[in-house]
Amino acid sequence: MAAKLRARGLEPEPLVRRGADLGIVVPLRRELPSIAFAKTIWDASEPVFLPGIVRDRLAAHDAAILESLAMFERMRHGGEFLDEMEARMGDDAEFAYAGSSGESDDARDIEAVFFRAEQGTFAGEQDLWARLSWIANDETDASLRIRHSSGDGAPDGWLRATDRTCRAVDALAQRAFPECAVVDGCAELRAMLDTLICAPWRMSERILYNNAPGGGAVFHHDAEPGQLGVCFTQLEGRTAWLTISKRRLARLLVRDGLAKDERRAIQRLDRDDDRPLWTRLNRDAEFAQTLAAHGAVYVLEAGDSILLPSQAFDDCAWHSVVALGERPSLAHSYGLFPAEAAPVAKVRRSR
Numbered sequence: 078m079a080a081k082l083r084a085r086g087l088e089p090e091p092l093v094r095r096g097a098d099l100g101i102v103v104p105l106r107r108e109l110p111s112i113a114f115a116k117t118i119w120d121a122s123e124p125v126f127l128p129g130i131v132r133d134r135l136a137a138h139d140a141a142i143l144e145s146l147a148m149f150e151r152m153r154h155g156g157e158f159l160d161e162m163e164a165r166m167g168d169d170a171e172f173a174y175a176g177s178s179g180e181s182d183d184a185r186d187i188e189a190v191f192f193r194a195e196q197g198t199f200a201g202e203q204d205l206w207a208r209l210s211w212i213a214n215d216e217t218d219a220s221l222r223i224r225h226s227s228g229d230g231a232p233d234g235w236l237r238a239t240d241r242t243c244r245a246v247d248a249l250a251q252r253a254f255p256e257c258a259v260v261d262g263c264a265e266l267r268a269m270l271d272t273l274i275c276a277p278w279r280m281s282e283r284i285l286y287n288n289a290p291g292g293g294a295v296f297h298h299d300a301e302p303g304q305l306g307v308c309f310t311q312l313e314g315r316t317a318w319l320t321i322s323k324r325r326l327a328r329l330l331v332r333d334g335l336a337k338d339e340r341r342a343i344q345r346l347d348r349d350d351d352r353p354l355w356t357r358l359n360r361d362a363e364f365a366q367t368l369a370a371h372g373a374v375y376v377l378e379a380g381d382s383i384l385l386p387s388q389a390f391d392d393c394a395w396h397s398v399v400a401l402g403e404r405p406s407l408a409h410s411y412g413l414f415p416a417e418a419a420p421v422a423k424v425r426r427s428r
């Protein structure tokens with residue numbers, strides 16, 4: 078199969094995650110959708126693939142991207158996250174170091190570094206943090222991630238955060254990792270999101286992903302309370318995405334004989350102890366092929382973004398990620414949230 082594809086000038090790549098052989102993936106170039114078409118896809122709770130949308134912005138931030146890749150490599154080989162954050166934030170005029178902690182209920186977590194805003198726009202905000210974690214509890218997967226959030230360190234602390242606190246965390250991430258500007262400054266992406274969301278929005282709960290060969294994330298959703306979706310942008314390297322709306326995924330499971338109807342398939346997806354279903358979704362090359370046949374497999378290269386809408390618990394894009402290539406890559410994933418509108422200056426009318 079792979080030889081036949083190569084003979085046609087295509088470049089198949091093995092799709093392997095934590096020992097599960099999911100077959101091969103063939104990168105297909107797709108067109109950037111018009112905003113109107115993207116809106117149709119988004120409203121159907123399907124993933125919106127935006128090939129090349131930030132590509133022109135990468136070169137200007139090349140140094141920051143390479144520095145983040147080098148940072149992850151140092152930490153994978155014993156370097157301290159605290160030292161890395163100190164080097165990035167030690168001289169910051171606004172955010173001050175407020176402690177660090179290696180304690181967590183999640184065995185994947187390595188260390189959290191806390192900050193408080195001492196002056197500037199967000200003065201007074203505290204318990205702002207960046208946390209380094211392994212992506213999986215699996216020695217064969219060396220993927221790392223850094224999540225930015227707020228609160229006392231509890232995983233759901235951010236759900237209680239105010240708009241101002243969330244914006245403070247966003248500013249902290251922007252300060253520590255200047256390559257955030259690739260995404261934040263992309264006018265085309267912002268215009269797209271304005272149309273898709275139709276209300277003020279912000280990109281928060283920012284996560285840097287350093288997906289290592291053989292690694293990635295199993296199928297899940299991000300339909301958290303108040304969250305409108307996710308914007309994931311590949312800054313270096315490549316990742317393969319298996320992603321599809323929950324309802325369409327449920328219908329594929331019905332076709333597969335795993336449930337009698339869509340409602341029952343959704344009930345199976347909602348359970349977190351359904352091992353046969355989990356195995357079918359995450360470790361089965363035949364099912365990966367079914368997804369590919371239904372247009373639900375994408376290859377993200379540097380400069381590509383993908384948007385994952387989550388209008389409701391059953392109306393959202395489920396997704397799964399597989400690292401591609403020979404070395405760890407860099408991507409930024411931001412949650413999309415409703416934002417308080419920026420204050421509008423009042424203009425007194427003269428009569």
Ligand SMILES: [Fe+2]
Nearest residue numbers: 297298299396
């Ligand atoms: Fe996700």
